[in-house]
Amino acid sequence: MAERTHLAVFGATGFTAKAVIRELVGRGSTWLPADFTWALAGRNTKNLEAQAAALEDVDGIPRPSVVFADVQNTESLFKMAQSTKRACAIVLATRRVC
8 A cells, every 4th residue: 555645635526625734834844744745535536636746745745635425435535544544524515404
């Protein structure tokens, strides 16, 4: 297995996840390990790639990799979990249940 990332942000193209990513990047790299690696995870890899490109080496934080993960695909969730040391899942229900 490849080296695991320090963090994967799941649901990365959503509104709340983008706020978390802005906060992470806004704090700069001084509080992160020198070898920090991270990933953006979600089901739309095209949008994730565009988002990762916009985060190219911002304030010393390396560009995130992209990981396909979909809540309707259990295998993809296991692969995401195995690819990282920590996962930040930012998935909010948008349907009314009642």
